[in-house]
Amino acid sequence: MGAAMGGEGQGFPGRLAAVEMDGELPRREDLPLIFDELDHQMAVQAYLWSLPLVSYAQWQTQHREVFGATNYDLVRYLSYADRLGLITANATTPYILNFIDLGETGALLIEVGAGPTAGGFSDFWQREFGILGEMGPDQGRGGRHLVVPPGERVPDDTSDLYVHRATGNNIMFGFRALEPDPEKADALVATVRLTPFDGREAPETRIVAPDGRGWSGDQPRGLEYWVRLHEIHQREIVDERDRFFLAMLRQLGIEKGRPFDPDARTAALLTEATRVGELMAQANTFAKRFPGATYWPDRQWDLAVQMTNSAQRGEGYDELLERASWFYEAVSFSEAMKSQTPGQGQAYLGAYTDAQGKWLDGGADYTLHVPPGVPAKLFWSVTVYDVATRCLIDNEQQRGDRGSRDGELVANDDGSVDVFFGPTAPPGREDNWVQTIPGRHWFSYFRLYGPMESYFDRSWKLGDITPA
Template sequence: MGADASSKFTITEQLLQPESLYLTGNTSTLYALGYMDLKKEGPLVIELPPGMLGFVDDAWFRFVENLGVIGPDKGKGGKYLMLPPDHQGAVPEGYFIVRPDTYSNLVFLRASIKDGLAPAVENIKSKLRVYPLAKADNPPATEFVNFSGKSYNTVAPNDFSFFEGLNQVVQEEPIDAIGPEARGLLAAIGIVKGQPFKPDARMKKLLNEAATIGNATARAITYDPRIGGVYIYPDTDSAWTTAYADKNTSFESNGAMGLDARVLFYFNATGVTPAMAATTAGQGSDYALAYVDADKKPFDGSKTYKLHLPKDVPVNDFWAVTLYDTQTRSMLQTGQKFPTVGSQSEGMTKNADGSYDVYFAPEAPKSKEGNWVQTVPGKSWFTILRMYGPLEPWINKTWRPGEIELVN
């Protein structure tokens, strides 16, 4: 995408679009992402604009720190200082300090477009700055790379190349960034820090098969979850699920790692922060995912479905429904610019009682064009309902979305 330095930030100036293969990205917020290389550039300063919502994840996609509204600057903006894992010596004052365990780190920022896209873009491009601490007295300009509508692939491979990428992380990052058990598992297939990864033909074949099996296993765990704490309305036969089992973003419980819970999240998502699972009335966002219809059957792109949202949808800001391709877990590519419809959509209409009906079909039902998201015959899909500024009736479940029903 062209963001080949820490001082280059990607930004969705025209929002994220289906050409980009990005795990469950949405069209309802403005994204800005940076990849921090602390080995190459040393300590890095991030001057964060006000009003951001973001976090830092390390090279192993583990949570490091929150930024913005959910971080120590409380949405007022401020200067963050990211220190390499081997940093020694004094730490200057006047910064929010971030200490990751790896050299490479993802800075993931979102900005609300409640008041319009243009002011959100301007806020980031005029105020976000990233530069080495060593150049703080005369910081270089931060460049922005617009990746709206760009075709690229961030989805992890499901063949032997997955292990090549894994080896790259092991070689580039500190050895103690992961524990002895994880290092032992990697060593068992020939991935050892400081040694070349040269599997023979037999091992390559086995690893290629392992990646394929791993991908299939992750699909089964994600699309038909059998662990507890996943279904939002467990007392009913509802299909609506959450990305975090039991709202737990560490995936650990009773001293044990929830292996399926961790897969459930990471197969569909790019970054993790505890804030994603901490719902505050009237602030932030909360999500519900549906992989099957009201009859527990996978969605068929050739058929017509309807989602009923009862009146008084409990949001302080807005709601949106987005469709995803079950193969790529990225936005469904159709004839529409965005595979999304919601309360901010042009042409969206309410029923007489204030409720909404949303339709999913290859062709728009008559007189329902504004309430319709296009699907593709021969391709399955799943959906995410996003509630921005969710209110108490959503949180306490006294209001709930209908199941997605087959029309014809």
Template sequence: MTTALPPRDALPEVFDELDHQLGCLLYLWALPIVSYAQWRDQHERVFGATDHDLVHYVTYRDRLGLITANATTPYILNFFDLSRTGPLVIELPPGPTAGGVSDFWQREVGALGEMGPDGGRGGTTLVVGPGQAVPDHAPDWSVLRSSGMNVMFGFRTLDPDPDAGLALAQQVRVHPFSQHDDPPETRLVSPDGRPWSGDQPSGLAYWARLHEVVQTEVVDERDRFFLAMLRQLGIEPGRPFTPDARLQAILGRAAEVGERMAQANTFAKRFPDARYWPDRAWDSAVVLSNSAQRGPWYDELLERASWFYEAVSFSSAMKSTTPGKGQAYLGAYTDADGDWLEGGRAYTLTVPAPVPAALFWSVTVYDTVTRCLVDNEQQRGDRGSRDTDLRTEEDGSVVLEFGPTPPASGVTNWIQTIPGQQWFSYLRLYGPLQPYFDRSWVIGDIEKVDA
């Protein structure tokens, strides 16, 4: 049935709604690239890191701005604009490290360390951006050809001895190839207690950060329609971002509504097979199929938005299919009754033995607003098998306790939560074993403790 055209005086309202809907969709689409662009800004502006430095996250306070950081192993990383640096040299020593390089859409360019081609033996890698040539006099190096011009290089040291891990980190070298004949010293820069946030910015700042990073990024063929939408909202390469009052209002509202959509898409996952066990409230946190973010006939837009709202970085090792290798991530966003987890309530979680992890396991608590480690007085957000004081039951299981005040059993297995703040949890298995993959091992749900 044909309907009449909208009245002429209603057209501004129709176009406002169109631009608002474009903005909501673009918010979800841009989450991974804005996340890395924001994090790079903090490295440069807050920490003073340069193109030949690495930021070393060690302490609990160091990681409070890092989305869903694990609280067990150190992180060492930095961000590089290959249009500014040219090809990048990475020298990695032999030893137990896990890391790699990814573009700013957080697609893995290549793994390094134990899960990479070097198998933990170390070596030199050259990272080359789109359109950049591989220098003739680097024939023996591994070459990674990045899918984007902006990249992240990062790794974790896996040695349980902190001194050994630090010694490994101090041997890593990174610098532009143009400086390879006389490379500057690679510094390990510490956050040193300075407040910072890798969380995607809110409101108009979200769009300003997106505008900034698209100025040096290459156009991916799969994103051309999205870039057309972005152009409609005043963001495009080679043009300043100067939204008028109308666009400022639309973009501010789109960021607010887009984030609500991102929260629902993350904490109430609708993806097929997201629930790991049918009778448990644990989801596969990493819902992406692969590093390319590609399904069989579509690109994983909402899957990507889900993971990169709650986390940063992806590698094939994080979704291991080989027993004893890589990692596994499960997320608990509700308790056993399907209710959001509240910081003012007490809960328990039973982790049955033996836990199928060749290296170690941990359970970590995160704030739903920041998606970062809970900033509690305890300054501890996780418990796991590397904690030598962990209390076990007679059958070998571990009962973890969560709540705002210490339980009667003591603080050994307790993670402090904050009244008025909601939280969620990750279970990480490092070197997951067959009982995890065949689901014969089943963890309990997070259960309310009756008041």
């Protein structure tokens, strides 16, 4: 047999530093310290694993408890204030969506009128399983979409339906009306109907607005994180790839069919684990260490989305840290977000530091130089988010972005644009300024809608966010 572990000068880290050895084994009196560390480590890993699930579960709770939305309603986020609870929201185009429990509705029929839309369906692990609108099978012609819950048989006659097999009991259905005319966009949204496929009576589909009500899609902190995870676990299927993580949850008191009632020890460990887990999530997100994360070697801009595909699967493994990185800082993913086809989809670049590699400080002034010829077929935008919430910055200005659709934006003589960030506007440059908040850090996304060839071959290069 190999040499025994333990002995003098073992030098265990953290709480295990107090463990003393009895020959080759730990003293029995110190076993509680070892089990505390074991449960703590499992809870931290479970936190990173469950970030996308808890994110959507939190947002679903806000829809129900704050907005009063049912499974059959749509919530429309139009104004800047509407989106302040939405993690890394686009400040340019409106969102229309809802979070639906198929365990309550059964197979769901969604009818959408003809018109320019982009949207789809994803489960609560934020894996896309269906597309509608111009990028989907209906190609913007509208139609009737049938969402079939996991394990249910697809009805025999679906010749006039677009059928989508859900990969979870809880789903997000969302879309954007791409119609630029507000009246036509309103009319298009009003065509959408959600009803049970089996013909059961359901409430009329309403278009619900936040109407100034405060809300947050940010994952809860402390013990509330685990309360949300326990609640959604009761209403979800068991995915084969997650069974070891579910074993960890079981050890922590989160189990199907059983109440979550942690004792004082477990509650303290779980509360500590959310703090440590979020610290790791912040490092994993704001200082990405994935191969090829930096888009240009001499710039601070990262590819914000590190997942390979909507299934969150790499070659021979599932993308745990890549997934945790994206779903700590953002919500939802579609294949269009990583388009490799010039003129289609979107590109997302993230800047978490300035040109010198320092965190972006809300009390300092910065400039971003956007060279001419931005390779975006449709438009581009640069947006500011609060690090603590990952939501749009809640500044007095009540705007967090500037971009090519901004009629106020002033370009330089050569077609380039300078965007300014700071607590006060540079004299005479208010049109190109986004206000930041002293005492709070921030980060930024640069989005290209319909990225073109010079983006993909990197011959066009965005400037860094540079201290003034």
